[in-house]
Amino acid sequence: MASPETPKGQEKAAERPLIMRYAARSDVGRIRSKNDDSAYVGRHLAVVADGMGGHAGGDVASASTVLDMIHLDQDDYPEGADTVLADEIQTANSLLSELVHQNPKLSGMGTTVTALLLEGRKLHFAHIGDSRAYRLRNKKFEQVSIDHTFVQRLIDEGRLRPEEAETHPHKNVLMRVLGDVDASPELDLDVLDVEPGERWLLCSDGLNYVAGHVVERMVRETKDLRECAEILVDLTLEAGAPDNVTVVMLEIAEETDDDVNTAAVDVVPAAALAAVDEPEAVTATKSADDLAADKAAGAKAESQAKAARDADAGSSFSAGNPGDEEDEPETALSDESTEPPTTTDPHLGEHLSAEVLREELASRPHELVGAAATAAETGSIPTVAGRTVARRAATVLTHKAEQDRVEIEEPARRRVRWLMPAVAAVVVLGVVVGLWLGYAWTQTRYYVGEYDQRVAIFNGISQRLGPIQLSRLEAVTDIRVDSLPEYGQQSVRQTVPAGDLDSAQGIVENLRNTGSASANCPSTPPTGSATTTPTPSATVPIPSTAAVASPTPSPVPTPCEAAK
DSSP, X not given: OOOOOOOTTOOOOOOOOEEEEEEEEEEOOSSOSSOOEEEEEESSXXXXXXXXXXXXXXXXXXXHHHHTTGGGOOSOOTTOSTTHHHHHXXXXXXXXXXXXXXXXXXXXXXXXXXXXXXXXXXXXXXXXXXXXXXXXXXXXXXXXXXXXXXXXXXXXXXXXXXXXXXXXXXXXXXXXXXXXXXXXXXXXXXXXXXOTTOEEEEEOGGGGGSOHHHHHHHHHHOOSHHHHHHHHHHHHHHTTOOSOEEEEEEEEEEOOHHHHHHHHHHHSXXXXXXXXXXXXXXXXXXXXXXXXXXXXXXXXXXXXXXHHHHHHHTOOOOTTOGGGGGGSOGGGGOTTOXXXXXXXXXXXXXXXXXXXXXXXXXXXXXXXXXXXXXXXXXXXXXXXXSOOHHHHXXXXXXXXXXXXXXXXXXXXXXXXXXXXXXXXXXXXXXXHHHHHHHHHHHTTOEEEEEETTEXXXXXXXXXXXXXXXXXXXXXXXXXXXXXXXXXXXXXXXXXXXXXSHHHHHHHHHHHHHHSSSOSOSOOOOOTTOSOOOXXXXXXXXXXXXXXXXXXXXXXXXOHHHHHO
């Protein structure tokens, strides 16, 4: 039986895009004097950063990192977002290094980062430090992130029980973090399938003062995301809140028509909305003078915005001093500037200027809390003035360099840094070549020595280079060393060098025939030979005085004589 056909005009509804619904809250806590936490959450991006470095710059580290990532809150990634999140965190790390370079007082600052990027029906996850990410899916509540702390390493190695970690004196010691310490920090990365209805909790370690089962119960039972975030922070404050606490609650949901309309309205500039509200007849009958005045006003506004961007681009972060903006010179807003407007390249971090940041934040629904929110409100954005080689290098490293970008010549002092490694490499190469040539020469030499109490021939020299023996056994003869005269034994045991194998074999023959390694000894005539050795004449006078005065010592036998 054929299956019924789908009625004409009725097609299966396409899946709606997924977005995040969210709520966020951050609090300085009961003891700390300033908030070093920062967080941002929108429809496609959520990130929590917990700064460290004390008074010097914990807030700078977290705020600059979060603000450097907000432009990722979008759903348009034609080439995919597989490396986007990791690349941006690496770039933010480079920004921290540059901030420290410009202001050495910030040395030692760092921040944790836990981030989620929603792309289609995939959730890209990135994490470093001890901020946490929890997921509630299909009634299962679990911690997705792993703390990069000293005590967690002890737990993983079985040297510490989880319940002991809460009271360990080094529980807050981080093993991995963003900052000016590591140029390429190691991130935990993952790509997760996502489905509507699942919940996520991102938080700084300040929430650890609330019991885990209490946190789980609140996430499960509190339906309203805003209420859940408020309750979790309030529970932390009731527990004493010795640290800053930041909570981001989000739920994956299908996008509705209301969401689309809200996003469209948010993107439309205020000036465009005013033009739409104005009647067409009035717009059409504007005089040329009015149009010229509007054009002049627009040019003045653009000039002021440009001056504000230039002033903000080199500012340092001072969240606790909102009055710093009043110290800017009044000439910064002058409309007499004739310089052409500078183009903003978001890939190089210029989007951190106050003006562009406000445009980014106004273009989409979001929540920004903590030190990053204070920075956005005051306009004191932690950014780097100008274009530096380090920033450009970080951009190239994260695959964001454009092919037609003008190459910036590196300063001479950076090229000099390659000189010492090059010289060291040449020296090491010379030493290696010298050692190899020396070893090759030793293998052309021979010597005669002792092996297993017998005379033997060796190839090489009788020396060692550390653990390396510079010779090898070539041949063992049947001549026992203890059968040789005393002098021959000493010679063999002290080794007798030879220029080549033939010379070594000649030495062995001399030892066999004469008992000496020397080839200058005359051979002993055979028994019964007619040859006689002449004896001294008996008529040779012997001085009687000398003979009586001192006896003549016995002559020391030569090696040849000893052999005979």
